Amino acid sequence: MLELDGVSHVYPNGTRALDHVTLSIPRGMYGLLGPNGAGKSTLMRTVATLQTPTEGSIRFGDIDVVREPGKLRRTLGYLPQDFGVYPRVSAWEMLDHLAALKGIASTPDRKATVETLLQQTNLWPVRRKALTSFSGGMRQRFGIAQALIGNPELIIVDEPTAGLDPEERNRFLNLLAEIGENVVVILSTHIVEDVSDLCPLMAVIADGRIRLEGAPAELIRATRGRIWMKRIDRAELEACRERYAVISTRLFAGQTIVHILSDSDPGDGFATLEGGLADVYFSTLAQSRRAA
Numbered sequence: 680m681l682e683l684d685g686v687s688h689v690y691p692n693g694t695r696a697l698d699h700v701t702l703s704i705p706r707g708m709y710g711l712l713g714p715n716g717a718g719k720s721t722l723m724r725t726v727a728t729l730q731t732p733t734e735g736s737i738r739f740g741d742i743d744v745v746r747e748p749g750k751l752r753r754t755l756g757y758l759p760q761d762f763g764v765y766p767r768v769s770a771w772e773m774l775d776h777l778a779a780l781k782g783i784a785s786t787p788d789r790k791a792t793v794e795t796l797l798q799q800t801n802l803w804p805v806r807r808k809a810l811t812s813f814s815g816g817m818r819q820r821f822g823i824a825q826a827l828i829g830n831p832e833l834i835i836v837d838e839p840t841a842g843l844d845p846e847e848r849n850r851f852l853n854l855l856a857e858i859g860e861n862v863v864v865i866l867s868t869h870i871v872e873d874v875s876d877l878c879p880l881m882a883v884i885a886d887g888r889i890r891l892e893g894a895p896a897e898l899i900r901a902t903r904g905r906i907w908m909k910r911i912d913r914a915e916l917e918a919c920r921e922r923y924a925v926i927s928t929r930l931f932a933g934q935t936i937v938h939i940l941s942d943s944d945p946g947d948g949f950a951t952l953e954g955g956l957a958d959v960y961f962s963t964l965a966q967s968r969r970a971a
């Protein structure tokens with residue numbers, strides 16, 4: 680279990696990137712969903728001990744993460760958002776090198792580790808190819824392979840699906856789902872589907888604060904009867920925004936489909952619908968914007 684209690688972070692320029700974040704994250708996949716600038720990377724880097732929070736405490740099992748960063752690092756696998764250095768060495772060589780850095784000193788142990796990880800992440804057939812020649816999806820799978828060295832019990836992946844095509848994304852999420860069965864995996868993302876496809880528990884973060892927390896299915900149930908939709912012409916959109924709490928709009932066959940949040944029937948041709956996680960997410964963001 681990873682427990683954050685009142686974690687805040689203020690950068691030297693005064694930006695309050697985290698504001699009293701309190702979360703309990705059990706074993707399994709946990710989705711941290713939020714728009715750009717919400718504070719996700721700050722939170723991921725703080726848990727990964729790359730920066731010290733301005734205030735608050737973080738515990739992982741019996742490790743005090745802020746006071747004993749070295750201890751946490753021994754059991755941490757981290758795939759940062761900008762895992763961007765790809766030297767001209769092969770996947771095998773790089774993994775072998777990283778395994779040595781992580782303290783796997785014996786050559787046979789390292790060989791076994793590297794082989795297992797390459798197979799697990801489906802990179803075995805390309806193990807002799809240079810990392811520079813890898814596609815985005817292959818790079819992200821390599822990123823997971825290096826994060827898994829040493830059997831970590833806490834794995835942090837920061838916006839891993841950005842820029843992946845649908846097939847690569849699928850493959851990557853399946854890999855994460857397999858890993859998430861036995862350890863704590865925190866997946867930060869701004870993509871609703873990453874969370875709805877994968878995570879039994881999630882939180883929404885915006886402006887450094889946790890705005891919502893729970894199981895996606897329950898959060899969806901809690902919005903039942905409050906999400907309404909209507910097809911309108913684009914020209915009507917402005918008036919619609921003024922009158923209603925619009926949570927999302929999208930184009931379909933040349934018309935605009937608008938979703939709004941309303942506790943009672945708004946009339947005016949709106950129909951209620953079974954919302955999805957996107958409705959939960961966008962209504963949470965709309966509410967936090969209004970509260971700001």
Ligand code: ADP
Nearest residue numbers: 690692694696714715716717718719720721722
């Ligand atoms: P996310 O990962 O959700 O996009 P970040 O954690 O990167 O969010 O950023 C949260 C806020 O902190 C943003 O307003 C961002 O501009 C600011 N921020 C991030 N890194 C720094 C930094 N090193 N110095 C100052 N402000 C920062």
